[in-house]
Amino acid sequence: MEAMFRFPVFPLLQDSCLDQGDLTDGISPSVRSIMAEPDYIDNDCDELIKPKKLVNPVKTSRNHQDLHRELLMNQKRGLAPQNKPELQKVMEKRKRDQVIKQQREEEAHMKKSDLEIELMKRQQKLEQLELEKQKNEEEQENTPEFVKMKGNLRRTKQEEEQQEHDT
Template identity: 45%
Template sequence: MDLRNRRERHHCWTVPPRQVIESRQQEGSDLIKPRRLPNPVLASPQHKTLHQELLFCHRRGLLPRKGPELQCVLENKRREQHKRRELALFPPSDLEVKLRRRQQRLQVYELEQKKRSESLLNVPEFIRVRGTLKHIQSCFS
């Protein structure tokens, strides 16, 4: 019996009775209970919309990217190299040759236009105005 009484006493001391807990809660009701501060990142509307979009894509099975970004870049480079090798095996068609020639001519023409515009900027203003006046007079005569 003596052990039984000790256990009950020990139990009484470790766990406070219900009345004591309720009285402590009533005393604490006057105090302001602390709350966690909201995380500004999680509370932002951009984060919420992004999260909703990711959940939507996950449900439909359209995940944005699988694997790290570096791996994706390396895979893209490998694909491009493979395409270049395939194109190098076959001779270019007549259309491709003509398009390249035309592109080269256009680049040369653009470079000449740049040089002309730069040279006109270096010329004094009165010479530029005189040249335009001569052009205008010759058109009317």
């Protein structure tokens, strides 16, 4: 058996404070003779320094503890976070924001006086007139030149006819 392994076979320690049955319950006999047996497993040896569990800095942080506490409270209440797709979350947030914005506008509208309402109506009318003017100018700029000339000829013809009727 020594030829199969690169290291020598360790004899079982008989004078140690360990029970052989505690360590070797689920291990085959050939492996038991090879493995070094740890001394710190048995509680009878007070001389040994026992390993302590390492402290996880994430779990000891205040933010992590607060978050964990909040998640536990939400789970008890039945408000556990739902696994929704990101797009659905964004759409729900937009809808909520839109509803809130609409409510604020309604509240602001209710607070306005009659004078402010009339001024806003006039301002909207002026803006609409400006938009219509801009559209007309854009249409005139985009129309071909022969259409413009035809319109000019019609106007001059109509003006001549009106002058003849007036005299």
